[in-house]
Amino acid sequence: MADATQQAYTPSATSGIAVPSIADMGFGKPRHFDFEEELHYRFWNPMYYYKALNQHRMRLNLSNPGQFEYLNKEIKGTMLSNFTFEGGRADLAKILSPNFQVMHTFQLGLPGGNPSLFEFGGVYADERTMMHGKMDSDFNMMARFNHALSKNLQLKSQAQLMASDSQSMLQLESEYTGSDYTANVKAVNPSLTDGNGIYLFNYLQSVTPKLSLGAEMLYQCPMPKVQETSISFGVRYQPTADRVWVAQTQGTNILTTSFWRKISEKCDAGAELQMINIPSQDRREASCSVGVKYEFAASTFRAMADNLGKVSMLLEEKIAPGFSFLLSGELDHLKGENKFGIAINLES
Numbered sequence: 001m002a003d004a005t006q007q008a009y010t011p012s013a014t015s016g017i018a019v020p021s022i023a024d025m026g027f028g029k030p031r032h033f034d035f036e037e038e039l040h041y042r043f044w045n046p047m048y049y050y051k052a053l054n055q056h057r058m059r060l061n062l063s064n065p066g067q068f069e070y071l072n073k074e075i076k077g078t079m080l081s082n083f084t085f086e087g088g089r090a091d092l093a094k095i096l097s098p099n100f101q102v103m104h105t106f107q108l109g110l111p112g113g114n115p116s117l118f119e120f121g122g123v124y125a126d127e128r129t130m131m132h133g134k135m136d137s138d139f140n141m142m143a144r145f146n147h148a149l150s151k152n153l154q155l156k157s158q159a160q161l162m163a164s165d166s167q168s169m170l171q172l173e174s175e176y177t178g179s180d181y182t183a184n185v186k187a188v189n190p191s192l193t194d195g196n197g198i199y200l201f202n203y204l205q206s207v208t209p210k211l212s213l214g215a216e217m218l219y220q221c222p223m224p225k226v227q228e229t230s231i232s233f234g235v236r237y238q239p240t241a242d243r244v245w246v247a248q249t250q251g252t253n254i255l256t257t258s259f260w261r262k263i264s265e266k267c268d269a270g271a272e273l274q275m276i277n278i279p280s281q282d283r284r285e286a287s288c289s290v291g292v293k294y295e296f297a298a299s300t301f302r303a304m305a306d307n308l309g310k311v312s313m314l315l316e317e318k319i320a321p322g323f324s325f326l327l328s329g330e331l332d333h334l335k336g337e338n339k340f341g342i343a344i345n346l347e348s
Contacts, residue, residue: 062180065212068202069184071234072246074260078270079291080304080312084328086111089343100124103134114138138163152177180206196221204234212236218251253278268293309333322347 066073076082087109095101105119121134133143142160149155156173173186182204190197197220204214214234221227230251237245242262249255253276260270275286289306302314312330319325328341 057180060180060208062206062209064177064180064182065204065206065214065236067175067182067184068204068214068216068234071204071212071214071236071248072244072256072258072260072272074244074268075246075258075270075272075291078260078268078293078302079272079289080302080314083302083314084312084330084339085341085343086328086330086339087115087341089326089341091343091345093345093347095347099126105134194224196223210237210239266295268295 070076087107089108090104090106092104092106093101094103101123103119103121103123105117105121107117107119109115110117116137118137119134120136121132124131128148130146131144133141135141140160140162142158144156144158146154146156154175154177156171156175158169158171158173160167160169162168169189171186171188172190173184175182175184184200184202186200186202188198188200190199199219200216202214202216204212206212212235214236216232216234218230218232219227220229232249232251234248235246239245244260245258246260247255247257254274256272256274258270258272260268262268269290269292271288271290273286273288277284287306287308289304291302291304294301298318300316303312305311310330310332313328315327317325324345326341326343326345328339328343330339332338
């Protein structure tokens with residue numbers, strides 16, 4: 001093989017030009033760096049640091065930390081902030097197919113000018129797409145659309161048309177889920193003509209099997225020539241499967257910390273502390289709340305209390321498969337306000 005190679009590059013008798021062989025040009029010889037050259041090559045090559053970081057991440061075998069906005073998802077599932085309601089409510093759902101169902105919601109005794117409300121909605125979902133829409137008796141409409149372009153990339157959109165234009169909203173979102181990180185880009189009421197709107201970018205990274213760090217950048221332009229930016233940070237520490245510590249900032253004025261623990265198979269408990277410091281408004285306050293959730297074979301009970309004298313509870317009793325009865329109550333001792341709610345959920 002070597003003789004054939006050399007023969008291919010032997011100059012012809014008529015050309016009179018000496019053509020070097022591959023061996024003479026050095027292509028066939030492996031290049032060896034000395035120690036000083038290797039250090040210089042690594043220092044100035046950004047790909048070296050990128051590859052070294054990826055190799056370190058692969059050795060740790062980290063899991064995906066989830067979304068930045070759900071850092072304290074365990075606390076949200078235990079506390080009553082998103083579960084309490086007032087008045088009477090009936091939720092009726094009909095499953096028409098494995099992928100499609102419709103819902104009717106009746107509400108009575110609502111606070112405000114309209115004491116009653118009716119909503120009709122539908123949900124379609126398969127392995128890659130989810131569509132949800134509903135409209136109430138005041139002709140307020142809400143729609144959501146999620147579609148997974150691939151295993152890692154997902155597009156989301158949400159829109160609502162309200163009777164008041166100030167409450168109408170359009171939100172566009174894109175989310176990429178990596179092996180050990182999640183990146184999310186969101187635009188709320190974006191305007192292509194003047195650039196108005198709210199734009200957010202957040203990133204959450206698993207640093208160790210127990211620790212996750214993240215940040216969120218917010219840029220908003222409510223009107224021309226008025227711009228605001230802020231950055232928030234989040235830390236999630238989960239030493240064991242039954243304990244979670246979370247600390248999260250909202251700009252430079254709000255700090256929220258929480259602790260969640262699974263006491264037993266049927267009981268979860270959590271505590272949350274929020275501190276607000278806005279010197280421009282001469283506002284300095286803090287609130288602390290504790291909550292507990294009990295899950296039994298046919299019922300779920302939640303209770304919460306805070307330092308402002310507010311006590312609330314929620315009981316969900318599963319009377320039969322597809323039929324649930326709910327009781328909600330809230331007592332605000334400092335304001336002297338009481339709220340009570342009763343609801344039924346029926347699914348067929």
